[in-house]
Amino acid sequence: MRFYSNGKLLLTGEYLVLNGALSLALPSIYGQYLEVHNNNSNVIKWTSYDKSNRIWFECELNKENLNIIYSSSKNICKTIIKLITSIREIKPEFLKLTGSIIKTELTFSKDWGLGSSSTLISNFSKFAGINPFELNNKIFNGSGYDIACADSKSSLLYKLNNGKRVIKNVKYNPPFKENLYLVYLNKKQNSLNEIKKFKRNISSKIGTSEISDITKKIILCKDQSDFNFLIKEHEKIVSRIISRKRIKEKLFKDFDGEIKSLGAWGGDFVLVSASKSKPKYYFKRKGYNSIFKLNEVVYI
Numbered sequence: 170m171r172f173y174s175n176g177k178l179l180l181t182g183e184y185l186v187l188n189g190a191l192s193l194a195l196p197s198i199y200g201q202y203l204e205v206h207n208n209n210s211n212v213i214k215w216t217s218y219d220k221s222n223r224i225w226f227e228c229e230l231n232k233e234n235l236n237i238i239y240s241s242s243k244n245i246c247k248t249i250i251k252l253i254t255s256i257r258e259i260k261p262e263f264l265k266l267t268g269s270i271i272k273t274e275l276t277f278s279k280d281w282g283l284g285s286s287s288t289l290i291s292n293f294s295k296f297a298g299i300n301p302f303e304l305n306n307k308i309f310n311g312s313g314y315d316i317a318c319a320d321s322k323s324s325l326l327y328k329l330n331n332g333k334r335v336i337k338n339v340k341y342n343p344p345f346k347e348n349l350y351l352v353y354l355n356k357k358q359n360s361l362n363e364i365k366k367f368k369r370n371i372s373s374k375i376g377t378s379e380i381s382d383i384t385k386k387i388i389l390c391k392d393q394s395d396f397n398f399l400i401k402e403h404e405k406i407v408s409r410i411i412s413r414k415r416i417k418e419k420l421f422k423d424f425d426g427e428i429k430s431l432g433a434w435g436g437d438f439v440l441v442s443a444s445k446s447k448p449k450y451y452f453k454r455k456g457y458n459s460i461f462k463l464n465e466v467v468y469i
Contacts (some may be wrong), residue, residue: 174291175200176283177318178351178467180341180440181384183432184407186312186327191381193341193388194325195467196318199277201285203292210268212238215249218274225279232265248308252289255307256297263297280357281459282437283466284315291319302334322468326384342469345393348426348443351466352452353459354416356436376406397427397442404429424451 175196182192211233217226228240228249235253240246256263273292277283290308294301301316314327317336324341327334343349383403390396404415407430416439417428426443440463441448449460463469 170205170296172203172292172295173200174288174295174319175321175468176277176285176288177315178283178431178438179314180431181387181403182314182327182380183430183434184411185376185380186314186329188375188377189329189331190377191326191328191384192312192314193339193384194314194318194327195341195469196321196323196325197277197283197467199275199283199466200319201276201288201292202272202274203289203296204272204274205296206270207267208270213253213264213269213271215271216273218272219279220275220277222274232268248286251308252293252304255304256293256299258307259299259303260297278459281353282357282432284319287315288319291316324467324469326388328381339388341388343393343396344391345396345442346464346469347462348393349463350441350443350448351431351438351461351463352441352457353438354420354436355457355459376410379406393442400429400440400442401427407434421455424448 176199177197178195179186180193180195182190186192211231213230213232215228215230216224219225226241226245228246229238230236230250231238235250237243237246253264273289275285279285286309287305290305291301294304301319302313305311305313305316312327312329313334314325317325317327317334321338323338326337326339380403383399387396387399390399404417408415411434413434416430416434417424421428425445426441426448428442429440431438431440452460
């Protein structure tokens with residue numbers, strides 16, 4: 170059996186999506202495969218491959234009690250055990266009846282923050298025949314926008330309304346898309362830790378309506394200068410809420426255009442709205458070599 174799920178980017182609403190802000194989510198062209206084969210052993214043999222087909226993690230577990238026989242990383246193995254245990258709370262016989270050979274394969278760099286965890290949850294939910302949002306809540310308890318992206322090839326308006334998901338397919342295809350880029354900041358952020366910090370420290374009412382309004386305007390925006398104004402305002406609001414400097418102010422003050430953080434601030438990708446058509450030299454000169462046009466990475 171073989172399954173596939175898309176990765177994700179959150180164009181608007183980072184952090185505030187957890188509090189019900191209307192957010193614009195973009196499924197990525199890149200994702201993760203899951204392949205499962207049964208055998209007559211008493212073992213679950215797991216191997217994870219990166220986008221270059223190199224093994225980056227492997228483990229073996231007893232299929233009955235999930236005791237670790239071998240693991241190249243105990244922390245990652247604990248997450249896998251939690252994944253299987255959570256599924257067994259819904260389907261008690263999951264991966265118990267036969268031995269299994271499990272292979273995962275990313276089509277993006279595992280450091281990019283495009284959703285190695287959410288695509289794994291989505292794939293395993295397909296395999297187990299369960300609700301991926303329920304499984305996600307058991308393991309990470311995030312907003313779930315990344316789970317919504319995993320099975321979509323359309324941009325999504327995503328909102329949590331009193332704990333219930335409101336998801337709408339939208340066509341996001343701005344006329345200035347050729348001037349929009351993604352730049353990887355050479356540092357992967359831990360989304361789970363950021364979620365915990367935010368939930369612990371931030372009031373649920375601050376900034377939600379403002380971010381929702383910006384999301385609505387960005388969907389309709391046809392002019393790049395207006396778009397730049399909107400993403401700068403978005404950055405100012407989140408900056409004030411989480412008490413961190415805007416990424417442009419911190420790293421790229423002299424850039425001709427506007428820059429917006431995506432996801433947990435301080436790492437992963439940023440969105441670049443360039444006034445000039447070829448900004449790659451600017452970022453490479455500063456040591457950032459992973460630069461893509463937005464429409465090379467996400468479905469728009």
